[in-house]
Amino acid sequence: MLVLAVFVLGLLLGSFLNVCIYRLHRGESLITPPSRCPACGRRLRAGELIPVVSYLLQGRRCRGCSTPIHWRYPLVELLTGLLYVALYLYYPGVDFFLQAFLYSVLLVIAFIDLEHQIIPNRLVLLLGAFALLVQLLRPALPWGSALWGVLAGGGFLFLLAVVSRGGMGGGDVKLMAALGFWYGWQLTLLLLFLAFLLGGLTGIILLATGRKKRKDPVPFGPFLVLGAFIAGLWGEQILRWYLRW
Ligand SMILES: [Zn+2]
Known part of the structure:
Protein backbone atom coordinates (compact mmCIF):
# COMPACT_ATOMS: atom_id res chain seq x y z
CA MET A 1 0.00 0.00 0.00
CA LEU A 2 2.78 2.36 0.97
CA VAL A 3 4.59 1.46 -2.25
CA LEU A 4 1.58 2.70 -4.20
CA ALA A 5 1.60 5.97 -2.23
CA VAL A 6 5.31 6.39 -3.01
CA PHE A 7 4.58 5.75 -6.71
CA VAL A 8 1.86 8.40 -6.76
CA LEU A 9 4.17 10.82 -4.91
CA GLY A 10 6.76 10.14 -7.61
CA LEU A 11 4.23 10.83 -10.39
CA LEU A 12 3.25 14.15 -8.81
CA LEU A 13 6.84 15.23 -8.24
CA GLY A 14 7.66 14.08 -11.76
CA SER A 15 5.09 16.60 -12.93
CA PHE A 16 7.01 19.30 -11.04
CA LEU A 17 10.32 18.05 -12.48
CA ASN A 18 8.80 18.59 -15.95
CA VAL A 19 8.24 22.22 -15.01
CA CYS A 20 11.89 22.43 -13.86
CA ILE A 21 13.12 20.86 -17.12
CA TYR A 22 11.10 23.30 -19.21
CA ARG A 23 11.69 26.49 -17.23
CA LEU A 24 15.11 26.31 -15.53
CA HIS A 25 17.35 26.87 -18.52
CA ARG A 26 14.95 29.57 -19.79
CA GLY A 27 15.54 31.44 -16.53
CA GLU A 28 11.81 31.35 -15.66
CA SER A 29 10.34 31.09 -12.17
CA LEU A 30 9.34 27.58 -11.08
CA ILE A 31 6.28 28.82 -9.18
CA THR A 32 4.61 31.50 -11.28
CA PRO A 33 2.92 31.64 -13.70
CA PRO A 34 0.80 28.45 -13.33
CA SER A 35 1.30 25.70 -15.94
CA ARG A 36 0.39 26.67 -19.48
CA CYS A 37 0.35 24.93 -22.83
CA PRO A 38 3.74 25.80 -24.41
CA ALA A 39 2.05 26.08 -27.84
CA CYS A 40 -1.03 28.26 -27.23
CA GLY A 41 -0.26 29.67 -23.77
CA ARG A 42 -3.66 28.65 -22.38
CA ARG A 43 -3.62 28.07 -18.62
CA LEU A 44 -4.10 24.38 -17.77
CA ARG A 45 -7.07 23.41 -15.59
CA ALA A 46 -6.91 21.00 -12.67
CA GLY A 47 -8.19 18.12 -14.81
CA GLU A 48 -5.32 18.59 -17.25
CA LEU A 49 -2.64 18.38 -14.57
CA ILE A 50 -3.06 14.74 -13.50
CA PRO A 51 0.24 13.00 -14.25
CA VAL A 52 0.14 10.53 -17.19
CA VAL A 53 -3.69 10.19 -16.91
CA SER A 54 -4.47 13.61 -18.42
CA TYR A 55 -2.04 12.91 -21.25
CA LEU A 56 -3.83 9.68 -22.15
CA LEU A 57 -7.39 10.99 -21.62
CA GLN A 58 -6.76 13.99 -23.87
CA GLY A 59 -5.52 11.79 -26.70
CA ARG A 60 -1.97 13.14 -26.21
CA ARG A 61 -3.03 16.62 -27.35
CA CYS A 62 -3.67 20.04 -25.82
CA ARG A 63 -7.40 20.56 -25.21
CA GLY A 64 -7.21 24.12 -26.45
CA CYS A 65 -5.10 24.06 -29.60
CA SER A 66 -4.79 20.30 -30.32
CA THR A 67 -1.00 20.58 -30.51
CA PRO A 68 0.52 17.18 -29.62
CA ILE A 69 1.93 17.11 -26.09
CA HIS A 70 5.60 16.08 -25.99
CA TRP A 71 6.09 12.45 -24.88
CA ARG A 72 8.72 13.71 -22.45
CA TYR A 73 6.00 14.84 -20.02
CA PRO A 74 4.40 11.45 -19.27
CA LEU A 75 7.81 9.75 -19.56
CA VAL A 76 9.39 11.92 -16.86
CA GLU A 77 6.36 11.44 -14.61
CA LEU A 78 6.43 7.67 -15.03
CA LEU A 79 10.22 7.50 -14.60
CA THR A 80 10.04 9.53 -11.40
CA GLY A 81 7.27 7.27 -10.05
CA LEU A 82 9.31 4.12 -10.77
CA LEU A 83 12.49 5.75 -9.49
CA TYR A 84 10.87 6.60 -6.17
CA VAL A 85 9.55 3.05 -5.76
CA ALA A 86 13.04 1.63 -6.44
CA LEU A 87 14.62 4.04 -3.94
CA TYR A 88 11.91 3.31 -1.38
CA LEU A 89 12.61 -0.42 -1.61
CA TYR A 90 16.38 0.14 -1.31
CA TYR A 91 16.76 2.91 1.25
CA PRO A 92 15.03 3.00 4.63
CA GLY A 93 13.99 6.12 6.54
CA VAL A 94 15.74 9.44 6.00
CA ASP A 95 18.03 7.97 3.35
CA PHE A 96 15.06 7.56 1.01
CA PHE A 97 14.41 11.31 1.07
CA LEU A 98 18.10 12.15 0.58
CA GLN A 99 18.37 9.75 -2.37
CA ALA A 100 15.05 10.93 -3.83
CA PHE A 101 16.32 14.53 -3.80
CA LEU A 102 19.64 13.57 -5.39
CA TYR A 103 18.07 11.57 -8.22
CA SER A 104 15.31 14.12 -8.84
CA VAL A 105 17.97 16.77 -9.54
CA LEU A 106 19.90 14.27 -11.68
CA LEU A 107 16.78 13.46 -13.69
CA VAL A 108 16.24 17.16 -14.43
CA ILE A 109 19.91 17.50 -15.44
CA ALA A 110 19.70 14.46 -17.75
CA PHE A 111 16.64 15.74 -19.61
CA ILE A 112 17.88 19.33 -19.95
CA ASP A 113 21.16 18.00 -21.33
CA LEU A 114 19.33 15.65 -23.68
CA GLU A 115 17.29 18.49 -25.11
CA HIS A 116 19.64 21.47 -25.00
CA GLN A 117 23.15 19.97 -24.67
CA ILE A 118 23.74 22.00 -21.55
CA ILE A 119 24.08 21.22 -17.85
CA PRO A 120 22.99 24.29 -15.85
CA ASN A 121 25.60 25.46 -13.34
CA ARG A 122 22.89 26.19 -10.78
CA LEU A 123 21.85 22.54 -10.64
CA VAL A 124 25.42 21.27 -10.32
CA LEU A 125 26.04 23.81 -7.56
CA LEU A 126 22.87 22.63 -5.83
CA LEU A 127 24.09 19.02 -6.01
CA GLY A 128 27.54 19.94 -4.73
CA ALA A 129 26.12 21.92 -1.80
CA PHE A 130 23.69 19.11 -1.01
CA ALA A 131 26.47 16.48 -1.07
CA LEU A 132 28.62 18.63 1.22
CA LEU A 133 25.76 19.22 3.65
CA VAL A 134 24.90 15.51 3.84
CA GLN A 135 28.59 14.60 4.28
CA LEU A 136 28.80 17.09 7.18
CA LEU A 137 25.59 16.01 8.93
CA ARG A 138 25.31 12.35 8.04
CA PRO A 139 28.61 11.14 6.56
CA ALA A 140 28.21 7.99 4.50
CA LEU A 141 31.88 7.74 3.51
CA PRO A 142 35.31 8.72 4.82
CA TRP A 143 36.25 12.30 3.81
CA GLY A 144 39.32 10.96 2.03
CA SER A 145 37.19 8.83 -0.26
CA ALA A 146 34.84 11.74 -1.03
CA LEU A 147 37.72 14.10 -1.86
CA TRP A 148 39.49 11.51 -4.00
CA GLY A 149 36.12 11.05 -5.70
CA VAL A 150 36.11 14.71 -6.75
CA LEU A 151 39.55 14.23 -8.26
CA ALA A 152 38.70 10.89 -9.88
CA GLY A 153 35.45 12.17 -11.38
CA GLY A 154 36.09 15.83 -12.15
CA GLY A 155 39.83 15.43 -12.75
CA PHE A 156 39.49 12.59 -15.20
CA LEU A 157 36.82 14.30 -17.30
CA PHE A 158 38.79 17.56 -17.14
CA LEU A 159 41.83 15.83 -18.65
CA LEU A 160 39.57 14.31 -21.27
CA ALA A 161 38.06 17.73 -22.04
CA VAL A 162 41.57 19.18 -22.54
CA VAL A 163 42.75 16.29 -24.70
CA SER A 164 39.56 16.10 -26.81
CA ARG A 165 39.32 19.93 -27.14
CA GLY A 166 35.64 20.35 -26.49
CA GLY A 167 34.53 16.76 -27.02
CA MET A 168 33.71 16.71 -23.32
CA GLY A 169 31.76 19.68 -22.00
CA GLY A 170 32.57 21.78 -18.93
CA GLY A 171 29.16 20.89 -17.50
CA ASP A 172 30.06 17.19 -17.50
CA VAL A 173 33.33 17.93 -15.68
CA LYS A 174 31.59 19.93 -12.95
CA LEU A 175 28.78 17.39 -12.60
CA MET A 176 31.30 14.57 -12.17
CA ALA A 177 33.22 16.53 -9.54
CA ALA A 178 30.00 16.86 -7.51
CA LEU A 179 29.02 13.22 -8.05
CA GLY A 180 32.54 12.09 -7.17
CA PHE A 181 32.16 13.74 -3.78
CA LEU A 194 29.35 2.43 -16.86
CA ALA A 195 28.72 5.87 -18.42
CA PHE A 196 31.39 5.35 -21.10
CA LEU A 197 30.17 1.81 -21.77
CA LEU A 198 26.50 2.85 -22.14
CA GLY A 199 27.40 6.04 -24.03
CA GLY A 200 29.69 4.10 -26.39
CA LEU A 201 27.09 1.42 -27.10
CA THR A 202 24.40 4.05 -27.71
CA GLY A 203 26.76 5.95 -30.02
CA ILE A 204 27.43 2.81 -32.05
CA ILE A 205 23.71 2.07 -32.34
CA LEU A 206 22.91 5.67 -33.38
CA LEU A 207 25.67 5.62 -36.02
CA ALA A 208 24.73 2.16 -37.32
CA THR A 209 21.05 3.06 -37.68
CA GLY A 210 21.96 6.37 -39.33
CA ARG A 211 20.16 8.48 -36.73
CA LYS A 212 23.35 10.43 -35.97
CA LYS A 213 26.43 11.30 -37.99
CA ARG A 214 29.98 11.05 -36.71
CA LYS A 215 30.24 14.80 -36.03
CA ASP A 216 26.83 15.17 -34.34
CA PRO A 217 27.07 16.00 -30.64
CA VAL A 218 25.65 13.41 -28.25
CA PRO A 219 25.06 14.72 -24.73
CA PHE A 220 27.03 12.75 -22.14
CA GLY A 221 25.11 13.96 -19.07
CA PRO A 222 22.29 11.37 -19.36
CA PHE A 223 24.86 8.55 -19.39
CA LEU A 224 26.59 9.94 -16.30
CA VAL A 225 23.19 10.05 -14.59
CA LEU A 226 22.38 6.49 -15.68
CA GLY A 227 25.81 5.34 -14.48
CA ALA A 228 25.21 7.13 -11.17
CA PHE A 229 21.89 5.35 -10.72
CA ILE A 230 23.36 1.88 -11.38
CA ALA A 231 26.49 2.57 -9.29
CA GLY A 232 24.36 3.95 -6.46
CA LEU A 233 21.96 1.04 -6.24
CA TRP A 234 24.09 -1.94 -7.26
CA GLY A 235 27.67 -0.58 -7.18
CA GLU A 236 28.75 -2.37 -4.01
CA GLN A 237 27.59 -5.73 -5.40
CA ILE A 238 29.23 -5.12 -8.78
CA LEU A 239 32.56 -4.17 -7.16
CA ARG A 240 32.46 -7.18 -4.82
CA TRP A 241 31.67 -9.49 -7.72
CA TYR A 242 34.47 -7.94 -9.78
CA LEU A 243 37.06 -8.24 -7.00
CA ARG A 244 36.17 -11.89 -6.42
CA TRP A 245 36.42 -12.56 -10.11
ZN1 LIG B 1 -2.42 24.48 -26.48
Whole structure:
Protein backbone atom coordinates (compact mmCIF):
# COMPACT_ATOMS: atom_id res chain seq x y z
CA MET A 1 0.00 0.00 0.00
CA LEU A 2 2.78 2.36 0.97
CA VAL A 3 4.59 1.46 -2.25
CA LEU A 4 1.58 2.70 -4.20
CA ALA A 5 1.60 5.97 -2.23
CA VAL A 6 5.31 6.39 -3.01
CA PHE A 7 4.58 5.75 -6.71
CA VAL A 8 1.86 8.40 -6.76
CA LEU A 9 4.17 10.82 -4.91
CA GLY A 10 6.76 10.14 -7.61
CA LEU A 11 4.23 10.83 -10.39
CA LEU A 12 3.25 14.15 -8.81
CA LEU A 13 6.84 15.23 -8.24
CA GLY A 14 7.66 14.08 -11.76
CA SER A 15 5.09 16.60 -12.93
CA PHE A 16 7.01 19.30 -11.04
CA LEU A 17 10.32 18.05 -12.48
CA ASN A 18 8.80 18.59 -15.95
CA VAL A 19 8.24 22.22 -15.01
CA CYS A 20 11.89 22.43 -13.86
CA ILE A 21 13.12 20.86 -17.12
CA TYR A 22 11.10 23.30 -19.21
CA ARG A 23 11.69 26.49 -17.23
CA LEU A 24 15.11 26.31 -15.53
CA HIS A 25 17.35 26.87 -18.52
CA ARG A 26 14.95 29.57 -19.79
CA GLY A 27 15.54 31.44 -16.53
CA GLU A 28 11.81 31.35 -15.66
CA SER A 29 10.34 31.09 -12.17
CA LEU A 30 9.34 27.58 -11.08
CA ILE A 31 6.28 28.82 -9.18
CA THR A 32 4.61 31.50 -11.28
CA PRO A 33 2.92 31.64 -13.70
CA PRO A 34 0.80 28.45 -13.33
CA SER A 35 1.30 25.70 -15.94
CA ARG A 36 0.39 26.67 -19.48
CA CYS A 37 0.35 24.93 -22.83
CA PRO A 38 3.74 25.80 -24.41
CA ALA A 39 2.05 26.08 -27.84
CA CYS A 40 -1.03 28.26 -27.23
CA GLY A 41 -0.26 29.67 -23.77
CA ARG A 42 -3.66 28.65 -22.38
CA ARG A 43 -3.62 28.07 -18.62
CA LEU A 44 -4.10 24.38 -17.77
CA ARG A 45 -7.07 23.41 -15.59
CA ALA A 46 -6.91 21.00 -12.67
CA GLY A 47 -8.19 18.12 -14.81
CA GLU A 48 -5.32 18.59 -17.25
CA LEU A 49 -2.64 18.38 -14.57
CA ILE A 50 -3.06 14.74 -13.50
CA PRO A 51 0.24 13.00 -14.25
CA VAL A 52 0.14 10.53 -17.19
CA VAL A 53 -3.69 10.19 -16.91
CA SER A 54 -4.47 13.61 -18.42
CA TYR A 55 -2.04 12.91 -21.25
CA LEU A 56 -3.83 9.68 -22.15
CA LEU A 57 -7.39 10.99 -21.62
CA GLN A 58 -6.76 13.99 -23.87
CA GLY A 59 -5.52 11.79 -26.70
CA ARG A 60 -1.97 13.14 -26.21
CA ARG A 61 -3.03 16.62 -27.35
CA CYS A 62 -3.67 20.04 -25.82
CA ARG A 63 -7.40 20.56 -25.21
CA GLY A 64 -7.21 24.12 -26.45
CA CYS A 65 -5.10 24.06 -29.60
CA SER A 66 -4.79 20.30 -30.32
CA THR A 67 -1.00 20.58 -30.51
CA PRO A 68 0.52 17.18 -29.62
CA ILE A 69 1.93 17.11 -26.09
CA HIS A 70 5.60 16.08 -25.99
CA TRP A 71 6.09 12.45 -24.88
CA ARG A 72 8.72 13.71 -22.45
CA TYR A 73 6.00 14.84 -20.02
CA PRO A 74 4.40 11.45 -19.27
CA LEU A 75 7.81 9.75 -19.56
CA VAL A 76 9.39 11.92 -16.86
CA GLU A 77 6.36 11.44 -14.61
CA LEU A 78 6.43 7.67 -15.03
CA LEU A 79 10.22 7.50 -14.60
CA THR A 80 10.04 9.53 -11.40
CA GLY A 81 7.27 7.27 -10.05
CA LEU A 82 9.31 4.12 -10.77
CA LEU A 83 12.49 5.75 -9.49
CA TYR A 84 10.87 6.60 -6.17
CA VAL A 85 9.55 3.05 -5.76
CA ALA A 86 13.04 1.63 -6.44
CA LEU A 87 14.62 4.04 -3.94
CA TYR A 88 11.91 3.31 -1.38
CA LEU A 89 12.61 -0.42 -1.61
CA TYR A 90 16.38 0.14 -1.31
CA TYR A 91 16.76 2.91 1.25
CA PRO A 92 15.03 3.00 4.63
CA GLY A 93 13.99 6.12 6.54
CA VAL A 94 15.74 9.44 6.00
CA ASP A 95 18.03 7.97 3.35
CA PHE A 96 15.06 7.56 1.01
CA PHE A 97 14.41 11.31 1.07
CA LEU A 98 18.10 12.15 0.58
CA GLN A 99 18.37 9.75 -2.37
CA ALA A 100 15.05 10.93 -3.83
CA PHE A 101 16.32 14.53 -3.80
CA LEU A 102 19.64 13.57 -5.39
CA TYR A 103 18.07 11.57 -8.22
CA SER A 104 15.31 14.12 -8.84
CA VAL A 105 17.97 16.77 -9.54
CA LEU A 106 19.90 14.27 -11.68
CA LEU A 107 16.78 13.46 -13.69
CA VAL A 108 16.24 17.16 -14.43
CA ILE A 109 19.91 17.50 -15.44
CA ALA A 110 19.70 14.46 -17.75
CA PHE A 111 16.64 15.74 -19.61
CA ILE A 112 17.88 19.33 -19.95
CA ASP A 113 21.16 18.00 -21.33
CA LEU A 114 19.33 15.65 -23.68
CA GLU A 115 17.29 18.49 -25.11
CA HIS A 116 19.64 21.47 -25.00
CA GLN A 117 23.15 19.97 -24.67
CA ILE A 118 23.74 22.00 -21.55
CA ILE A 119 24.08 21.22 -17.85
CA PRO A 120 22.99 24.29 -15.85
CA ASN A 121 25.60 25.46 -13.34
CA ARG A 122 22.89 26.19 -10.78
CA LEU A 123 21.85 22.54 -10.64
CA VAL A 124 25.42 21.27 -10.32
CA LEU A 125 26.04 23.81 -7.56
CA LEU A 126 22.87 22.63 -5.83
CA LEU A 127 24.09 19.02 -6.01
CA GLY A 128 27.54 19.94 -4.73
CA ALA A 129 26.12 21.92 -1.80
CA PHE A 130 23.69 19.11 -1.01
CA ALA A 131 26.47 16.48 -1.07
CA LEU A 132 28.62 18.63 1.22
CA LEU A 133 25.76 19.22 3.65
CA VAL A 134 24.90 15.51 3.84
CA GLN A 135 28.59 14.60 4.28
CA LEU A 136 28.80 17.09 7.18
CA LEU A 137 25.59 16.01 8.93
CA ARG A 138 25.31 12.35 8.04
CA PRO A 139 28.61 11.14 6.56
CA ALA A 140 28.21 7.99 4.50
CA LEU A 141 31.88 7.74 3.51
CA PRO A 142 35.31 8.72 4.82
CA TRP A 143 36.25 12.30 3.81
CA GLY A 144 39.32 10.96 2.03
CA SER A 145 37.19 8.83 -0.26
CA ALA A 146 34.84 11.74 -1.03
CA LEU A 147 37.72 14.10 -1.86
CA TRP A 148 39.49 11.51 -4.00
CA GLY A 149 36.12 11.05 -5.70
CA VAL A 150 36.11 14.71 -6.75
CA LEU A 151 39.55 14.23 -8.26
CA ALA A 152 38.70 10.89 -9.88
CA GLY A 153 35.45 12.17 -11.38
CA GLY A 154 36.09 15.83 -12.15
CA GLY A 155 39.83 15.43 -12.75
CA PHE A 156 39.49 12.59 -15.20
CA LEU A 157 36.82 14.30 -17.30
CA PHE A 158 38.79 17.56 -17.14
CA LEU A 159 41.83 15.83 -18.65
CA LEU A 160 39.57 14.31 -21.27
CA ALA A 161 38.06 17.73 -22.04
CA VAL A 162 41.57 19.18 -22.54
CA VAL A 163 42.75 16.29 -24.70
CA SER A 164 39.56 16.10 -26.81
CA ARG A 165 39.32 19.93 -27.14
CA GLY A 166 35.64 20.35 -26.49
CA GLY A 167 34.53 16.76 -27.02
CA MET A 168 33.71 16.71 -23.32
CA GLY A 169 31.76 19.68 -22.00
CA GLY A 170 32.57 21.78 -18.93
CA GLY A 171 29.16 20.89 -17.50
CA ASP A 172 30.06 17.19 -17.50
CA VAL A 173 33.33 17.93 -15.68
CA LYS A 174 31.59 19.93 -12.95
CA LEU A 175 28.78 17.39 -12.60
CA MET A 176 31.30 14.57 -12.17
CA ALA A 177 33.22 16.53 -9.54
CA ALA A 178 30.00 16.86 -7.51
CA LEU A 179 29.02 13.22 -8.05
CA GLY A 180 32.54 12.09 -7.17
CA PHE A 181 32.16 13.74 -3.78
CA TRP A 182 28.83 12.00 -3.20
CA TYR A 183 29.90 8.51 -4.31
CA GLY A 184 33.55 8.37 -3.20
CA TRP A 185 36.38 7.34 -5.51
CA GLN A 186 35.56 3.62 -5.89
CA LEU A 187 31.96 4.01 -7.00
CA THR A 188 33.00 7.06 -9.07
CA LEU A 189 35.36 4.91 -11.14
CA LEU A 190 32.59 2.37 -11.65
CA LEU A 191 30.14 5.17 -12.54
CA LEU A 192 32.52 6.52 -15.19
CA PHE A 193 33.11 3.05 -16.60
CA LEU A 194 29.35 2.43 -16.86
CA ALA A 195 28.72 5.87 -18.42
CA PHE A 196 31.39 5.35 -21.10
CA LEU A 197 30.17 1.81 -21.77
CA LEU A 198 26.50 2.85 -22.14
CA GLY A 199 27.40 6.04 -24.03
CA GLY A 200 29.69 4.10 -26.39
CA LEU A 201 27.09 1.42 -27.10
CA THR A 202 24.40 4.05 -27.71
CA GLY A 203 26.76 5.95 -30.02
CA ILE A 204 27.43 2.81 -32.05
CA ILE A 205 23.71 2.07 -32.34
CA LEU A 206 22.91 5.67 -33.38
CA LEU A 207 25.67 5.62 -36.02
CA ALA A 208 24.73 2.16 -37.32
CA THR A 209 21.05 3.06 -37.68
CA GLY A 210 21.96 6.37 -39.33
CA ARG A 211 20.16 8.48 -36.73
CA LYS A 212 23.35 10.43 -35.97
CA LYS A 213 26.43 11.30 -37.99
CA ARG A 214 29.98 11.05 -36.71
CA LYS A 215 30.24 14.80 -36.03
CA ASP A 216 26.83 15.17 -34.34
CA PRO A 217 27.07 16.00 -30.64
CA VAL A 218 25.65 13.41 -28.25
CA PRO A 219 25.06 14.72 -24.73
CA PHE A 220 27.03 12.75 -22.14
CA GLY A 221 25.11 13.96 -19.07
CA PRO A 222 22.29 11.37 -19.36
CA PHE A 223 24.86 8.55 -19.39
CA LEU A 224 26.59 9.94 -16.30
CA VAL A 225 23.19 10.05 -14.59
CA LEU A 226 22.38 6.49 -15.68
CA GLY A 227 25.81 5.34 -14.48
CA ALA A 228 25.21 7.13 -11.17
CA PHE A 229 21.89 5.35 -10.72
CA ILE A 230 23.36 1.88 -11.38
CA ALA A 231 26.49 2.57 -9.29
CA GLY A 232 24.36 3.95 -6.46
CA LEU A 233 21.96 1.04 -6.24
CA TRP A 234 24.09 -1.94 -7.26
CA GLY A 235 27.67 -0.58 -7.18
CA GLU A 236 28.75 -2.37 -4.01
CA GLN A 237 27.59 -5.73 -5.40
CA ILE A 238 29.23 -5.12 -8.78
CA LEU A 239 32.56 -4.17 -7.16
CA ARG A 240 32.46 -7.18 -4.82
CA TRP A 241 31.67 -9.49 -7.72
CA TYR A 242 34.47 -7.94 -9.78
CA LEU A 243 37.06 -8.24 -7.00
CA ARG A 244 36.17 -11.89 -6.42
CA TRP A 245 36.42 -12.56 -10.11
ZN1 LIG B 1 -2.42 24.48 -26.48
